[in-house]
Amino acid sequence: MTSILVVDDEKMIANVLERVLRKDGFQVTCAHNGLEALRFLQRDTFNAVMMDMLMPELNGGEVLEWIRAHKPDLKVIMMTAYGDEHTKEELLQRGAAAVVAKPFEDVMIIPGLIRKIILSRP
Amino acid sequence: MASTGRIAHLGDSPPDWLAGVEPYSEDTPVEVLVVEEKRLSPQLLRRWEKTHVPPALVILHTDRFKYWRYLADRRMLLPPITLPQGASRTQAEKAISRALELHRSHKRLMALRGHHNRSWNFESDPALRLITDLVHDCTKAESVQDLLRAIESLRGVIEYQDATAVICDRKGNLITQLPNSFLDAGTNFSLPDEGVTLLRPGDPGAEPLHQITDEPWSAAIVTTLKLATTPQRKSTPFYAHFVLFRRDLFPFSDKDLWLLELAFGPLSLAWEKVVMLQAISRASKEWRATFDAITQPVTVINENFEIIKANTAFASLIGKNIKQIKGRRCHALLAGRRTPCPQCPAAKGSNLVFGARITGRNKKELLAWSYGIHLENERYNFQFYRDVSEESALASALIQSEKMAALGKLVSAIAHEINNPLAGILATSQLLLADAGALSEAAREDLDEIRQAATRSKKIIADLLGFTGDSAAESTDIDVRAAIQAALTFSKSALQYIRVHTDIPEKLPSRPGKSGQLQQILFNLITNAAHAMGEKGDLYLSAEALDGGKAKITIRDTGPGIPAARLATIFDPFHTSKAEGKGTGLGLSIVRNLVVRLGGQIRVESPAGQGTSFHIIL
Numbered sequence: 221m222t223s224i225l226v227v228d229d230e231k232m233i234a235n236v237l238e239r240v241l242r243k244d245g246f247q248v249t250c251a252h253n254g255l256e257a258l259r260f261l262q263r264d265t266f267n268a269v270m271m272d273m274l275m276p277e278l279n280g281g282e283v284l285e286w287i288r289a290h291k292p293d294l295k296v297i298m299m300t301a302y303g304d305e306h307t308k309e310e311l312l313q314r315g316a317a318a319v320v321a322k323p324f325e326d327v328m329i330i331p332g333l334i335r336k337i338i339l340s341r342p
Numbered sequence: 343m344a345s346t347g348r349i350a351h352l353g354d355s356p357p358d359w360l361a362g363v364e365p366y367s368e369d370t371p372v373e374v375l376v377v378e379e380k381r382l383s384p385q386l387l388r389r390w391e392k393t394h395v396p397p398a399l400v401i402l403h404t405d406r407f408k409y410w411r412y413l414a415d416r417r418m419l420l421p422p423i424t425l426p427q428g429a430s431r432t433q434a435e436k437a438i439s440r441a442l443e444l445h446r447s448h449k450r451l452m453a454l455r456g457h458h459n460r461s462w463n464f465e466s467d468p469a470l471r472l473i474t475d476l477v478h479d480c481t482k483a484e485s486v487q488d489l490l491r492a493i494e495s496l497r498g499v500i501e502y503q504d505a506t507a508v509i510c511d512r513k514g515n516l517i518t519q520l521p522n523s524f525l526d527a528g529t530n531f532s533l534p535d536e537g538v539t540l541l542r543p544g545d546p547g548a549e550p551l552h553q554i555t556d557e558p559w560s561a562a563i564v565t566t567l568k569l570a571t572t573p574q575r576k577s578t579p580f581y582a583h584f585v586l587f588r589r590d591l592f593p594f595s596d597k598d599l600w601l602l603e604l605a606f607g608p609l610s611l612a613w614e615k616v617v618m619l620q621a622i623s624r625a626s627k628e629w630r631a632t633f634d635a636i637t638q639p640v641t642v643i644n645e646n647f648e649i650i651k652a653n654t655a656f657a658s659l660i661g662k663n664i665k666q667i668k669g670r671r672c673h674a675l676l677a678g679r680r681t682p683c684p685q686c687p688a689a690k691g692s693n694l695v696f697g698a699r700i701t702g703r704n705k706k707e708l709l710a711w712s713y714g715i716h717l718e719n720e721r722y723n724f725q726f727y728r729d730v731s732e733e734s735a736l737a738s739a740l741i742q743s744e745k746m747a748a749l750g751k752l753v754s755a756i757a758h759e760i761n762n763p764l765a766g767i768l769a770t771s772q773l774l775l776a777d778a779g780a781l782s783e784a785a786r787e788d789l790d791e792i793r794q795a796a797t798r799s800k801k802i803i804a805d806l807l808g809f810t811g812d813s814a815a816e817s818t819d820i821d822v823r824a825a826i827q828a829a830l831t832f833s834k835s836a837l838q839y840i841r842v843h844t845d846i847p848e849k850l851p852s853r854p855g856k857s858g859q860l861q862q863i864l865f866n867l868i869t870n871a872a873h874a875m876g877e878k879g880d881l882y883l884s885a886e887a888l889d890g891g892k893a894k895i896t897i898r899d900t901g902p903g904i905p906a907a908r909l910a911t912i913f914d915p916f917h918t919s920k921a922e923g924k925g926t927g928l929g930l931s932i933v934r935n936l937v938v939r940l941g942g943q944i945r946v947e948s949p950a951g952q953g954t955s956f957h958i959i960l
Contacts, residue, residue, distance in 0.1 A: 230762045230763065230765070230766055232763065232766030232767070232769075232770060233762070233765055233766045233769060235770075236766060236769040236770045236773050237769070239773060240769075240773050240776075243777070272762075299765075301757075301758045301761035301762055301765070302758060322761050322762060322764075322765035323761060323764050323765035323767075323768040323769065323796070323800045324765060324768065324769055324772075326772055327768070327769035327772045327773055328772055328773070328776050
């Protein structure tokens, strides 16, 4: 089963994503800050990570760097409330596979997006 | 009365200074007769004409003296002196002593001529007629040239063919001379004191005259006038010399001398008047020039706010000819008001009031200073103005841009904070709606409301972030034509019922910048126009190339237009004419921000009932 790590300090978003992805057949683990996410990443294996940018403790950018250093094949989809071109560009350069602006156009298309990214070549 | 002479008075209401003066009686000969204007009559004058030494007249007149013409026609032997009814004691004393002088010099001349026992006959004495002409001309003279012309008539009186006259000052500096004069200007000599003097070469005092003529002369008559008023200095007495020279062998006769002495009185009066007129006209010109040289607008107003004087800077401030200003009220000219401006410093009455701000026509901002002065019991105000419209506009633009920057930061921070919970709300409502099978119809509808509200909030935040300029994109050359086409394509749904007319030339200059920004500008303006027109209307989109590689884009609609009162604020954030929930009030604000970011300008026109036009110059 495809396993996804969802990281967002906004619990509501994490919950929604968890439910939407489960419904679509993913196995979902939720973390609510960067440190927690790091613990899951060290322990378990995931097919993709969907992570918010701005978080307490350890932010998305720092976790992204850790992933790039330790798990170069893991696909990371970044979420950001700063949906501007500049932020997107920067995150893609830092190794994100995709950047999704918050609020989402339609949350229901996210499982499809993740699937597409997992299948894509690095 | 201090004068020592025989004075009489003819009239009903003698002024105070005539106290003690005898009333006029025909039997007692007098030297000076103070006569009230209304008592003058042709009979009286005729009687005096028959007397061989008539009294010198001081005519007391009310208001303006109207008798001149009549007297001039009568060719009075002794020019009458006029005095206003309300004249002061000093003025009266001066007039009377001059009249006495006239009378006595005349009497002396009469003795000289041996006319004691003959009565005057004007008709039979051509010389006298010429003299009276001279008197008449002198009283009318307004310039030195006029005087000279009058004096020239003396050529005929003094029976010589080879003579000339000069007017020079005490030091012999030539002031002016008759045309064809054979004289040169002399220097440094003194001429006889007041009066008329006949000089021959070798006479004491005649020496200086050799300096003003380099040709031999046989006789000269020097008429010296002592003047109180000079064109240059008011305090120093000024002497003017009329010098008549003769070159032939025959000296001037006594008669010539007598005739000149006769002319002395009116000549000196006329000269004084001319000098005074010159001084006044010079002073007035100087004052005018100084006043106009002030580059700041200045006016002098009276207590009724009527403009007494204004300089050219003031005239150009209000865009009127200087001649149209005098007598108008300052508030009418400056601010188009019927009452004084509420902040007017002149209305405050104190002596010096510092810069008060008044609003003039065409929204001009003026800083006004006022300085109050009292002249002859009347109050005047010097008003100084400075046009500060530009400074104010700059200052408010600065404040505006600072405000916008602060607002931008605030909005950006809030928008990002809200985006997170909003993302949760929106996503949750979408998720719930996706598997809504278990929900009741009513619950589903409520849920959809939540989803719609959240979507709207998302758009508002996107607008806000766009407005604060947090969007980044590649800066390239903008193809204006392509941007217009793209904007039209995007706004197709809004333009469903609207006829679109385009007039876009094939070639338009390209501008550096982000194409997306221009598209956004046009999209906002087009959708605004569409909303303004409602169901149907016409939208005109045109573009043209301007000089200097610029392009002008015009978007015109046939909607109801924008009320004049709101035109000034439509570009402000959160200004909207739409119903609550329909617009964020940021559309035009974003438009202006983007236009400014592209280095362009935007203007709006909305003549009543003729729709609205936006002009963008990039």
